[in-house]
Amino acid sequence: MNWAKINVEKQLIKARNKKITEEGLLHQVKKILEQDEKKENEILKKIEENDGQSISNDFNFELLESDKIYHIEQIKNICITYRLRFLNSHYFKAELPYEAIQQIKQLQKKHQITLSGLKIIAPSKSFRLENADDPLLFAPIGNDYYYLIHKWGNDLHPLRKLYAWPFKSLENLILLIIALSIGITALLPDDLFSKNQTTAEFIMIAFFMVKWIGGMAIFYGFKKGKNFNSAIWNSKYYNA
Incomplete structure (x- = not known):
């Protein structure tokens, strides 16, 4: 039985290429994670600084899900019926869940836009209100229409x-x-x-x-x- 001889030089080249590939892969993964973290921080910063001035986002309407589009009158009716508030995300005092951040990132990537003017439906206690249980995150589309990005938390009490x-x-x-x-x-x-x-x-x-x-x-x-x-x-x- 003849055994194939080992070419040391080829093995050295193979080892070197393997090492470079692994290091390159690690560098690439690290870079992706850093970019991902940067995007998440930008989203959180935009939510905290949201002043509600933006009236619409330039969505690609062909990519929107129609069952997630709501008019301001529908939102108003729900808020009045269940004593909820519909305010800029800036006033929301709790941390947005990871899933909500991911939904924002996916929407931004899908529509090639940076979302702004985000609003949230939630009970009064969920907001930092100025003195004078079921949050929903929305982005304005325009013409008094809003797109539901994410819902989290528990459902409202039946009573x-x-x-x-x-x-x-x-x-x-x-x-x-x-x-x-x-x-x-x-x-x-x-x-x-x-x-x-x-x-x-x-x-x-x-x-x-x-x-x-x-x-x-x-x-x-x-x-x-x-x-x-x-x-x-x-x-x-x-x-x-």
Whole structure:
């Protein structure tokens, strides 16, 4: 059996080329990671410095997913219904999840643009609000349309709509106050003020209940700086 002889020079060249390839590969990987980190830092910086001045991004509409496009009126309606805010990403106090950063990078690469004017839907407590559970990140397309980039966190509590209903408008709050007043009046003993309570007395007691509960609601609203959903959905102020 004849064994092939080993050419030492060829082995040296092979070893040298292998070493260069590995070093080149490591250098290339390091360079890619550094560029990737630089892009992520640029995205985070842009989000933190976002002043909301940009009104649109130059998307390639053929590459957009239609089910992720929303008009400002649809966003406003959801915010009012569930007492949420739609504000510039600059006011968002939590860190964006890694998945959201990756989605932004993919969109920018796909559309060959740098996203700006990003906005987020979330409860008030998720924002750094100036004193006067389910975030969604959007980018403006233009003409009052927004593109949903990423959603993270937990879904809203199923009773949040019920909780937010009284704050949806002044009419809703008045209806709640009247309903509570009638309910509390009905629970009072019939002989609390007289032996035989008449309908007129019931209405009078209910009227005083409306004044009492309404007064408490007004006091609480002013003290806590609360306002109706329709007034705060896009306000950056805590007590708007």
